[in-house]
Amino acid sequence: MFPCEITTMLIKTLxxxxxxxxxxxxxxxxxxxxxxxxxxxxxxxxxxxxxLPAAKSPLSTSEKPNSRDDITSYNNYYEFGTGKDEPALxxxxxxTRPWTVTVDGEVAHARTFDIDSLLKMKLQExxxxxxxxxxxxxxxxxxxxxxxxxxxxxxxxxRAKYVAFETALRPGEMPGVARRVLDWPYREGLRxxxxxHPLTILAVGLYGEVLPKQxxxxxxxxxPWKYGFKSIKSISRIHLLEKQPPTSWNMAAxxxxxxYSNVNPAVDHPRWSQATERRIGExxxxxxxxxxxxxxxxxxxxxxxxxxxxx
Amino acid sequence: xxDSTTLARPLALHWQQPGPRxxxxxxxxxxxxxxxxxxxxxxxxxxxxxxxxxEDLTHGSGTWTLRFLLITLxxxxxxxxxxxxxxxxxxxxxxxxxxxxxxxxxxxxxxLDQFFDWAAIVRDIVKRPFITxxxxxxxxxxxxAITSTDGWIRRLKRNWGKxxxxxxxxxxxxxxxxxWLVKRDLQSPLIYAAILAALLLWRVWRYLRPTLAAxxx
Numbered sequence: 001m002f003p004c005e006i007t008t009m010l011i012k013t014l015x016x017x018x019x020x021x022x023x024x025x026x027x028x029x030x031x032x033x034x035x036x037x038x039x040x041x042x043x044x045x046x047x048x049x050x051x052l053p054a055a056k057s058p059l060s061t062s063e064k065p066n067s068r069d070d071i072t073s074y075n076n077y078y079e080f081g082t083g084k085d086e087p088a089l090x091x092x093x094x095x096t097r098p099w100t101v102t103v104d105g106e107v108a109h110a111r112t113f114d115i116d117s118l119l120k121m122k123l124q125e126x127x128x129x130x131x132x133x134x135x136x137x138x139x140x141x142x143x144x145x146x147x148x149x150x151x152x153x154x155x156x157x158x159r160a161k162y163v164a165f166e167t168a169l170r171p172g173e174m175p176g177v178a179r180r181v182l183d184w185p186y187r188e189g190l191r192x193x194x195x196x197h198p199l200t201i202l203a204v205g206l207y208g209e210v211l212p213k214q215x216x217x218x219x220x221x222x223x224p225w226k227y228g229f230k231s232i233k234s235i236s237r238i239h240l241l242e243k244q245p246p247t248s249w250n251m252a253a254x255x256x257x258x259x260y261s262n263v264n265p266a267v268d269h270p271r272w273s274q275a276t277e278r279r280i281g282e283x284x285x286x287x288x289x290x291x292x293x294x295x296x297x298x299x300x301x302x303x304x305x306x307x308x309x310x311x
Numbered sequence: 312x313x314d315s316t317t318l319a320r321p322l323a324l325h326w327q328q329p330g331p332r333x334x335x336x337x338x339x340x341x342x343x344x345x346x347x348x349x350x351x352x353x354x355x356x357x358x359x360x361x362x363x364x365x366e367d368l369t370h371g372s373g374t375w376t377l378r379f380l381l382i383t384l385x386x387x388x389x390x391x392x393x394x395x396x397x398x399x400x401x402x403x404x405x406x407x408x409x410x411x412x413x414x415x416x417x418x419x420x421x422x423l424d425q426f427f428d429w430a431a432i433v434r435d436i437v438k439r440p441f442i443t444x445x446x447x448x449x450x451x452x453x454x455x456a457i458t459s460t461d462g463w464i465r466r467l468k469r470n471w472g473k474x475x476x477x478x479x480x481x482x483x484x485x486x487x488x489x490x491w492l493v494k495r496d497l498q499s500p501l502i503y504a505a506i507l508a509a510l511l512l513w514r515v516w517r518y519l520r521p522t523l524a525a526x527x528x
Binding site: 069070073074078082084134136179181182252253271272273278280283284285 | 362
């Protein structure tokens, strides 16, 4: 009887949560936020509320996005603490202006981009599934532009085989880096063809606004067919190179996190199964799809590769 | 001076020997206090504040199992530090609460994580060391919960004490379970490990003390 009650309560809460999100369409929600921002205009910096106009994209999923609340209060961003709620609490002290992203290495025209110039790129909304290596997933309406658009501007040389990314390291603003949970700064990497793939974007916004700080403001990578930790946040440097770069989670536990880290239900994490996932807001678990459901677009990148060894 | 002693003494006696009604009140209050973590979890989940409620239920029930195991292990050292003897009479409830939260933890896993997919559960137990030790800890906890009644204490006589020393195995397995499942940040499980180590080392010290003292002589 006791367990039955708990399920009923759980199902009720979950459906309540779902319907609460349902009855608040995004536009209404955004208007409400703008209204709130307007009335608190003296307190909020303009950049925090700037709306970002973005074109729709055929690469977006038609699945229902998670609520803004879910997306901005349940985060993995270890620079601000290892708890899921800590980034929302502590990331607000990160100064995202001024901000530059240096793109260098194997390129014809190394350049440092100011965040304002990145915000002026042709922006699109990309509604993507995000699958965390921990076994949960969300659907997130990012706003950004293809990484390829940026890389084309610096013209990678023929020796540019990989792209390395680095998160800004600001010990004064990032309480989490005082403890060496990972070898800071956070580093990630992609093969050049993965980086140039149309699905790979640099995100500067979420739900029609500039990116909240806990989600990796002012600019982050989003690679929807890989586990979430590959999508590095608050990028300060992009370096093109010939050799495969070291990446943070792979350095921390090479037997658990590979360089590729493509979502793959057939390859378990050594300590837990990757066959299923819990979509945030849902009661039952879903089957995890190869390449997080983006196999049609990206499986070709790995033709002939043993994905069990190159996990 | 004389006044303060005459005032303090009956109070101290009172503290040491609560009457049956006062003891029942203490026990009743403790029973309710031990339900507070459950109430807090339920509120957190039902109020809709939880983004991933099932994860919070899993972690919350697991954390409180460990905490109650450690609290149970604190009773003997507290006694030795001068706490009143009736504390011992509350230990059974603390132990049973450890079992209660362990049941909640296991049920969450079997039901809301695996949806009673027994094949997957068996695979998990065999394949994943943190689940193996967690399950082992629960299985070892079962006989302790079953034999916690007065009847069993009478029936088992001296063996009851020996059987219940299993908690010295269960608690380390519980901490190991936590240590092995954490993704990267070991700080929290290591705090539990340190507290447990202190509680167990105190027992080793107490056990060896007569021998050591004899050797010094």
